[in-house]
Amino acid sequence: MDFEKTILCIGAGYVGGPTMAMIAAKCPHYKLVVVDVDKEKIRAWNSDNLPIYEPGLDELVRETRNKNLFFSPEIEKGIRESEIIFVSVNTPTKTFGQGAGKAADLQYWEKTAREILASSTTSKIVVEKSTLPVRTASAMERILNENSKNIHFEVVSNPEFLAEGTAIRDLEFPDRVLVGSRETPEGIKARKEIVEIYANWVPREKIVESSVWSSELSKLVANAFLAQRISSINSISALCEKTEADIDEVAYAIGMDSRIGPKFLKASVGFGGSCFKKDILNLVYICESYGLEKVARYWESVVEINEWQESRFIQNMLRNMFNTVAGKRIALFGFAFKANTGDTRESPAIYIAHGLLEEHAKVVITDPKALENAKKNLSTFEDRVSFEQDPYRAAEGAHAIAVLTEWDLYKGLDYERILKTMVQPAFIFDGRNILDHQKLFNMGYNVIAIGKAPLKHF
Numbered sequence: 001m002d003f004e005k006t007i008l009c010i011g012a013g014y015v016g017g018p019t020m021a022m023i024a025a026k027c028p029h030y031k032l033v034v035v036d037v038d039k040e041k042i043r044a045w046n047s048d049n050l051p052i053y054e055p056g057l058d059e060l061v062r063e064t065r066n067k068n069l070f071f072s073p074e075i076e077k078g079i080r081e082s083e084i085i086f087v088s089v090n091t092p093t094k095t096f097g098q099g100a101g102k103a104a105d106l107q108y109w110e111k112t113a114r115e116i117l118a119s120s121t122t123s124k125i126v127v128e129k130s131t132l133p134v135r136t137a138s139a140m141e142r143i144l145n146e147n148s149k150n151i152h153f154e155v156v157s158n159p160e161f162l163a164e165g166t167a168i169r170d171l172e173f174p175d176r177v178l179v180g181s182r183e184t185p186e187g188i189k190a191r192k193e194i195v196e197i198y199a200n201w202v203p204r205e206k207i208v209e210s211s212v213w214s215s216e217l218s219k220l221v222a223n224a225f226l227a228q229r230i231s232s233i234n235s236i237s238a239l240c241e242k243t244e245a246d247i248d249e250v251a252y253a254i255g256m257d258s259r260i261g262p263k264f265l266k267a268s269v270g271f272g273g274s275c276f277k278k279d280i281l282n283l284v285y286i287c288e289s290y291g292l293e294k295v296a297r298y299w300e301s302v303v304e305i306n307e308w309q310e311s312r313f314i315q316n317m318l319r320n321m322f323n324t325v326a327g328k329r330i331a332l333f334g335f336a337f338k339a340n341t342g343d344t345r346e347s348p349a350i351y352i353a354h355g356l357l358e359e360h361a362k363v364v365i366t367d368p369k370a371l372e373n374a375k376k377n378l379s380t381f382e383d384r385v386s387f388e389q390d391p392y393r394a395a396e397g398a399h400a401i402a403v404l405t406e407w408d409l410y411k412g413l414d415y416e417r418i419l420k421t422m423v424q425p426a427f428i429f430d431g432r433n434i435l436d437h438q439k440l441f442n443m444g445y446n447v448i449a450i451g452k453a454p455l456k457h458f
């Protein structure tokens, strides 16, 4: 079959895979090829056991794979044969040299740009899907367009706003799609080509066009604002614990103000995920490099409050459990950074587990989807940490349960049954405020939640 367009995506991760699967499903007239340096990952995308868990993804891939969606290890061929290249390789925080701990590490992006240049024989549109510092497009254009092949590359920014666990819905019904380009005739032409792809299923008024710089910066700022709401409510959760105000009641009351809105006001043990911390620190670094110290400090405090919230959680556990957890079995309910994903990147559970293990607790981890990743995250503590698929077994003989991921599964467990198998006095630390605290207290548990007065029998 002849396809109208051939689109390549470099980077078959959480963003690249689902995004291309959605385009393939909505645009049977386009050919989508997804490549990755990780051959094993490509093999997994071609198997029945996809490399990531995302509700609805299996069905979408099954529907399109080998029809107009292809996962391939052949990067050079992919580049040669496509007109549009989405790049969604990872851009982690730099761990070395200037900007270490804050700036984005662009080495994979630059390497990818050079690969695109080396294998291209025709002009192409290169789309930034990865989150990048503002003005990256300019550097990439310079690398790509300093060539003697007489070909031209237009760099377009099209940041991804999908959230894990709801990625398929977010892709199908996005709040908005952002496409930024240079304001030159070539830039605007390239922008329109990308807009045309999304217009196959996204209402035109939801597709926002802007300059390439606004688009790059909007992604960082969107994540910074979302994270800032969580740090704001988490900071108030600490005040609630001191004043007997209830954080869920406060969040509900303020969220009814239509100017504030109810979303992203759920107090928690802290935010995790691959993006929030990385993108805020990246924003901080950019502000610092432009001499905007006050702006940098403002946004940095969002990350600091998050780290403080995580450490407060451990301190609360210790204080309530008679100042020692050494030798005590503690069951962590949930290890993923949020429900409905197996992803554990920057999960607060990693920090909590480390803190408890440093206090010589015996930690047992249960999670319906994230146990494999949890094992990798905690490989250095092999002797004192165990993994258990079944939450009832995880809680057996435990002194405490800490709910760290808001999986629905944990709301429906038989806590009477669990209590009988635990060491008394039994504690539940609800790091997501998802359980019925009063009911658990009446059963006999001591319940310590976020931003609420503790319910204790002593």
Ligand code: UDX
Pocket: 010, 011, 012, 013, 014, 015, 016, 035, 036, 037, 038, 041, 088, 089, 090, 091, 092, 108, 109, 111, 112, 129, 130, 131, 132, 160, 274, 275
């Ligand atoms: C990525 C970026 O990290 C993030 O900044 C952006 O917002 C969205 O894209 P994600 O898809 O979650 O996020 O990353 P990951 O799941 O790690 O996937 C990146 C993939 O790129 C990996 O499979 C990796 O093997 C691949 N890669 C990396 C390449 O194919 N080539 C490289 O040179 C480097």
Ligand code: UDX
Pocket: 160, 161, 162, 163, 164, 165, 223, 226, 230, 263, 264, 265, 266, 267, 268, 269, 270, 271, 272, 273, 274, 275, 276, 337, 338, 339
């Ligand atoms: C985020 C952005 O939402 C998305 O638009 C962007 O493309 C990538 O980063 P993601 O990290 O997948 O998506 O998940 P998100 O739903 O934003 O949750 C991030 C973290 O915040 C999770 O740990 C979650 O549990 C926590 N959170 C979220 C809260 O603690 N309280 C809330 O009210 C909302």
